[in-house]
Amino acid sequence: MIRFIVDIDHVHLSGLDLNLLVTLDILLSEQSVTRAAARMGVTQSAMSHSLARLRLVFGDELLTRVPQGMRPTPRARELHGRLRDVLNAVQGLTARPQAFDPATADILFTLGTADSTEALMMPGLLARFQQTAPGVRFLLRNIDRQRVLEDLDSGRIDMAIGVFDDGRMHHKRRVLHRDRYMCVYNPRLLDLPDGITLQDYVRLPHLLTSLVETPVGVVDDALAKLGLTRRVVMTTPRFAAIPFVLQQAPVIATMHARVAAFFAESIGLCLCPPPVELEEVAISMIWHSSNDNVPAHRWLREQIVDLRKTAQAAAADPLRP
Incomplete structure (x- = not known):
């Protein structure tokens, strides 16, 4: 096992010709300057010169001459396994x-x-992979838009999926689809036969989903342009909690249409457009460019895109279970 030095002396290493390590490995394997030179395709004189440099670097003879040829020193034998x-x-x-x-x-x-x-x-992704790639596994982490690029750079995550701005030069981003906003509520608790008017929207209590856990979202920005505010009674980063709250509380949630439709269909909630203008959002994959041409990562991205296209062709929601 390699033992890595925590504090690397870059100045020292920059003065070392790392090709010498390759030469040392061949010298110790062949135990002959002549054979090592032939294997490297250099002259015997050049190989002798490299051996002299190696002796200075390691402060040891490394190879000593004996009647049968050359023999590694104890220091060289100790180095050889670690060198490999x-x-x-x-x-x-x-x-x-x-x-x-x-x-x-x-x-x-x-x-x-x-x-x-x-x-x-x-x-849908796991159902597909159990058939075609049963050895593929996933570790899912919570996403934070404010630190997603840092998580990609550190390797904490391989890829993120969500609403992101473009990354830095060393990040790649691909839009999967665009989504609009919808309001969702329980019609058994809120009597809104004509949908939600602007007056209703300001009057009724709201749930807010925020991955950055702040009590202000795009709805608040849109209302502020009209000189209006809403009353947010709960802010949560967990979308999965929303349908259970809506099932029992007379409140409104405004969220991406696809997840709102999924919740509404699952437990009998109502959908309607918000009474304020909200821009569509782009749902994207984002990854570090070092993974751009890694076959396994490229394959995963292609599978996610193909899942989307297949469902679009069937006029169905591609990410719906």
Whole structure:
């Protein structure tokens, strides 16, 4: 096992020709300057020069001459196993990703999503993968728009799905679909036969879903332009709680139409357009550009897009369970 140094001396390493480590591995394997030179395709003189440099770097003879040829010193024998580990690690670090076979893959993807996206997307995605890629697993993390780029950069998540602005130069973003807003409420608790008027909207209590956990959302911004405010009685980052609250409390929730329709259909709630103008939102995938051409990650993105297109062609909700 490689033991990595926590505090790397970059100045020291910058003065070291790391190609010398490759040369040392061959010298210790061949135990002959002549054979090592032939294997590297260099002259014997050049290989002897490299050995001299290596002796200075490690402060050890490394190879000593004996009647049978050359013999590694105790220090060289101790170095050799660790050297192979280092070179294998560098080779793995720089190797091109291998082809991805979903049928045999054993891989864990870490996704950042809101619980509403989880409820709408994951049932269909898992149903598909159990047939085509049974070894694919998911770890889902809560998403925070304010730190999603940091989570991608740190590797805490492989990809996020939600409402995002464009990232930095080293992030990639693809729009999956656009969604409008709808109001959802319990018609058994709120008598609104003609839908929700602006007067109703300001008068009635509201639920607010906010992933950044602030009591102000796009609805409040739209109302402020009209010189109006609403009364928010509960703010939560968990969309899944909303239908249960609506089932028992005479309140209104304004949310993305797809999740609102899912909740309404599931427990018999009513839908209607909000009485204020709200811009459509783009639901996107966003990922770090270092994963852009990784076969497994590219395959996952293609599967999500294909799930969307397949359902669109069937005139159905692509992420509906």
